[in-house]
Amino acid sequence: MRAEVELFANRSSPVHDWDARWKIAALTTGIAVLSSLQSPAAGLAGVAGALGLLWSGRLPVPFLLARLGVAQAFLLPCLVLLPLTFSSQPFSLGPLTLSGEGLRVAAMMYLRALAILAVAMAVVYSTPMMVLLRALQCLLVPKTLVSIALLAYRYLFTLSWEFMRLRWALATRGFGNRSARAGHRILANVVGISLLRSFERTERIQQAMHCRGYTGQLHTLHRFDGRRSDIAKSIACVLFAGALLAWDRGWIRW
Amino acid sequence: MSCLVEIQNLQYAYPQGRKALVDVSLHLNHGERVGLIGPNGAGKTTFLLVLAGLMNDFQGEVSVAGCDLSTAAGRRSVHRKLGVVFQNTDDQIVNANVYEDVAFGPLNLGLPEIEVRQRVNQALASVGLNEDYWQRIPFHLSSGEKRRVAIAGVVAMQPQIILMDEPTSDLDPRGRRELVQILSRLPITRIVSSHNLEFVLETCDRVLVLDEGRLRADGPVRRILADESLMLHHGLEVPGSISAEERRHAALAGPIPEPAPNHPHSHPHSSMKLTSL
Numbered sequence: 001m002r003a004e005v006e007l008f009a010n011r012s013s014p015v016h017d018w019d020a021r022w023k024i025a026a027l028t029t030g031i032a033v034l035s036s037l038q039s040p041a042a043g044l045a046g047v048a049g050a051l052g053l054l055w056s057g058r059l060p061v062p063f064l065l066a067r068l069g070v071a072q073a074f075l076l077p078c079l080v081l082l083p084l085t086f087s088s089q090p091f092s093l094g095p096l097t098l099s100g101e102g103l104r105v106a107a108m109m110y111l112r113a114l115a116i117l118a119v120a121m122a123v124v125y126s127t128p129m130m131v132l133l134r135a136l137q138c139l140l141v142p143k144t145l146v147s148i149a150l151l152a153y154r155y156l157f158t159l160s161w162e163f164m165r166l167r168w169a170l171a172t173r174g175f176g177n178r179s180a181r182a183g184h185r186i187l188a189n190v191v192g193i194s195l196l197r198s199f200e201r202t203e204r205i206q207q208a209m210h211c212r213g214y215t216g217q218l219h220t221l222h223r224f225d226g227r228r229s230d231i232a233k234s235i236a237c238v239l240f241a242g243a244l245l246a247w248d249r250g251w252i253r254w
Numbered sequence: 255m256s257c258l259v260e261i262q263n264l265q266y267a268y269p270q271g272r273k274a275l276v277d278v279s280l281h282l283n284h285g286e287r288v289g290l291i292g293p294n295g296a297g298k299t300t301f302l303l304v305l306a307g308l309m310n311d312f313q314g315e316v317s318v319a320g321c322d323l324s325t326a327a328g329r330r331s332v333h334r335k336l337g338v339v340f341q342n343t344d345d346q347i348v349n350a351n352v353y354e355d356v357a358f359g360p361l362n363l364g365l366p367e368i369e370v371r372q373r374v375n376q377a378l379a380s381v382g383l384n385e386d387y388w389q390r391i392p393f394h395l396s397s398g399e400k401r402r403v404a405i406a407g408v409v410a411m412q413p414q415i416i417l418m419d420e421p422t423s424d425l426d427p428r429g430r431r432e433l434v435q436i437l438s439r440l441p442i443t444r445i446v447s448s449h450n451l452e453f454v455l456e457t458c459d460r461v462l463v464l465d466e467g468r469l470r471a472d473g474p475v476r477r478i479l480a481d482e483s484l485m486l487h488h489g490l491e492v493p494g495s496i497s498a499e500e501r502r503h504a505a506l507a508g509p510i511p512e513p514a515p516n517h518p519h520s521h522p523h524s525s526m527k528l529t530s531l
Contacts (some may be wrong), residue, residue, distance in 0.1 A: 006350045130349055154348065157393075161344075201345060207308050208346040211338040212407065213362030215330075221357050221367065 005124050008059050015126045017058035019230040020135035023127070026234035027053075027119050033241040034115045040104065042248035043111030049240055050118035057126050064121065071117050075110050082106035131222045138224065143216045150218065153203055159198040166190045166197075200254055258284050258415055258443055259305065264314035266300055266467075274300040275312070276467040280513070282443070284414070289454035289475060290447040292464035293489030296449040299341075301464065302417045305445070307332040319414045334363060337408030341420040343400040344393070352395075352403050354380070354477040359411040377410035381436050400427030405436060416444040422453050451493040455479055463488055472513045480504035 008043045009016070012150065015023070034046045054064060086102025124132070129150075137146050167190070259282035266275040272296045282288060290298050302307050305318055307329035315324065319335035322328040337359075340346050349355035356377055360370040378388065381402040387395075392403050401421065408416055422430050430453060437444070437457045448454050454461060454475060461478045463471040465488040471478050479485065480500040482492050492501060 009350075128350060130354065150348075201342075204340065204345040205348075206340070207303070207306075208338070208340050209308055209348060210308065211333055211336075211344075212348075212359035212411065213333050214358075215362070217362075219358075219361035219364075221354060221361070221370065223367075 006040045006128055008063070008125055009128045011058065011126075012019065013056060013058040013126065015053065016247065017229075018126075018233050019224055019226045020127050020131050021138050021224055022226055022230040022234040023123060024132070024135050025139060026237040027123050029238050030141070030241045031116050031119050033245045034112055034119065037112060037244065037248045038108065039248050040107055040111065043108055043115070046115040046244055047111050047118070047142055049244070050115040050122070053122045053237075054118045057122050059121075059125055067121060068114075068117065071113070075113055079106045079110050082109070128222070130218070133218050134220045134222065135224070137218055143218075146218055147216045151202065151206065153155045153199065155202050159194060162198045162201065163190070163194040166194055167199055256284055257397055258282050258286075258319055260315070260317045262315040264301075264304065264308060264312060264316055266297075266312040275304070275469050278464075278467075279312075280462065280469065281471060282415075282444055282445070285441075286443055286460055287458045288445045289458035289461040290445055290464060291449070291451065291454060291461060291490060292470075294505055296488075297467040298464055299419055300420050300467075302338070302445065302447055306336060306338045306417055323398040334411075335414045337411055337413035337416045339401075339404050339416065339418040339421060341423055341448060343397070343404040343424075345401070346404045346407065347392040350391060351389050352383065352392055355392055355403060356406045356410050359407055361413060363437065373410045373412065374406075377406040380409055380439060381406045382432070396429070398422040398426070398432060399426065399500045400515060401433060402436065405440075409440065409442070416440075416442050417528055418444060418446045418448075421446060422448060422450045451490065452495060455493050455495060463490075464490070467515050471510045473510060476500060477504060477507075478510065481510055484510055 030050075034050070037046055038042050082105055083098040083102040084096070086099035086105065088102075089100030090097050091100060092098075127135070133146050133150055133153075136149070139145060170186070170190065175183075243252070259280070262279050264275050264278040265273070267273045278301065285405075290301065292298050300309070304312050304316060304323070307318070307323050308322070310326070310329060312324075315322075315329075317323065318332050321332040321335065323332060327474065347355055348358050353374060357370050358373045360373050365373070378384075383399070383402055383406060387399070387403075392400060395403065401424075405416075414419065421433060425433060430450070434456050437446075446458060457474050460473065461471075461475040462469060463478060463484070470488055471481075471484060476496065478494045479493055481504045482501055483505070485492050
């Protein structure tokens with residue numbers, strides 16, 4: 001099993017080489033700004049900036065498109081449904097009556113989510129998980145939260161591994177992806193058993209960590225060395241976010 | 255030889271009430287290599303978990319390397335002196351590369367980076383993992399290699415005693431031979447729980463037989479494992495490498511008495527072992 005999020009975390013690029021503490025601090029500010037944008041134009045600029053950041057991480061495009069594609073499965077239904085459910089500013093499109101306000105809200109939601117996702121992917125895929133968690137600790141995130149994040153991260157692998165084993169067990173006993181009611185019941189049982197089994201395994205993982213002296217404080221061999229370039233990247237990022245916010249709010253006009 | 259593990263009347267019951275350990279008493283000295291055998295459900299893993307300071311609701315007195323495990327402080331501090339290699343090595347792997355994973359324990363001990371690196375290098379060398387492995391992802395390694403990473407992670411903490419739960423469970427014959435060689439090079443006190451009796455024979459000097467939570471026998475490994483009636487009685491088998499002559503000798507020597515629960519020193523085989531070391 002492989003930590004997929006860490007697949008390209010040890011490469012070299014402006015985003016990879018960015019000190020994790022500065023990167024997280026700056027991009028969290030960026031995400032906060034992106035989540036508060038109101039106008040579609042600023043939203044589009046935010047998406048462009050986020051995708052630019054992702055592109056500068058030199059991550060494989062098919063890999064990124066696949067992950068962004070998964071997100072579309074959640075975002076596109078909202079994009080379709082919201083214009084149909086709002087009532088203000090109605091207009092007709094063939095047999096359908098759509099809401100202009102609903103369309104604007106859906107578009108903004110889509111743009112914000114896409115931009116935030118792109119920034120988050122840039123952070124997560126360019127930083128080894130242990131370094132990321134250690135950086136969070138340096139940024140004074142409570143160690144309980146960091147521990148939860150570490151165990152949740154480990155739990156994901158355990159869960160997927162247990163689920164895979166049960167799938168194999170079902171497949172070897174002739175169970176297909178039947179749509180019958182009995183099939184759904186078996187699948188529900190499998191999900192339940194996976195959760196129970198992985199919970200037990202996670203307990204063992206926690207025991208193993210305790211036996212190796214883990215008390216909630218995370219340590220790594222990675223040394224943070226904030227350089228001028230890291231500070232410059234962070235300032236540039238925060239300035240871009242500030243400009244975006246000012247444009248969105250109409251404090252500055254082009 | 256000084257006492258490293260001292261257990262008096264250890265009892266443990268699962269929350270459902272079933273007794274997992276009943277009146278277990280024994281002493282273990284520095285440098286001893288002890289095998290822990292018994293049928294499934296005998297209480298071997300529970301016994302190891304208690305020694306590892308991971309169980310707090312046991313009864314009796316358990317002291318490991320001077321840490322009183324009946325206290326929370328003792329259970330916390332025992333992890334600096336005791337290492338555990340779990341049955342499933344995947345449970346033990348935390349980091350995304352071998353080097354960082356082996357460094358996990360020493361870093362938790364608060365050691366300076368230079369010493370951590372020194373210990374990690376030594377530990378990896380002691381289990382035969384050269385630099386080609388250092389940056390590899392542990393989950394991509396074979397079972398034998400993962401087992402080595404797990405042992406290196408424990409060895410790097412320089413514990414006084416190592417507990418190993420079924421170390422050969424997922425190893426092929428070659429992996430098992432390599433593990434025997436690795437263990438022969440490690441001069442650390444250890445308790446190895448295993449169903450693989452040939453492995454116990456090769457790597458241990460003393461053996462404890464647990465069945466239904468009770469310590470049924472304690473003595474020199476060849477003497478115990480050659481006792482056919484004892485082994486069969488507890489759902490075990492005499493290993494093939496024990497000669498017919500040894501079996502005959504064991505049969506002539508008569509049955510091995512069960513260790514007295516309250517007096518670990520009084521057991522004839524236990525004291526025989528302690529004096530022979």
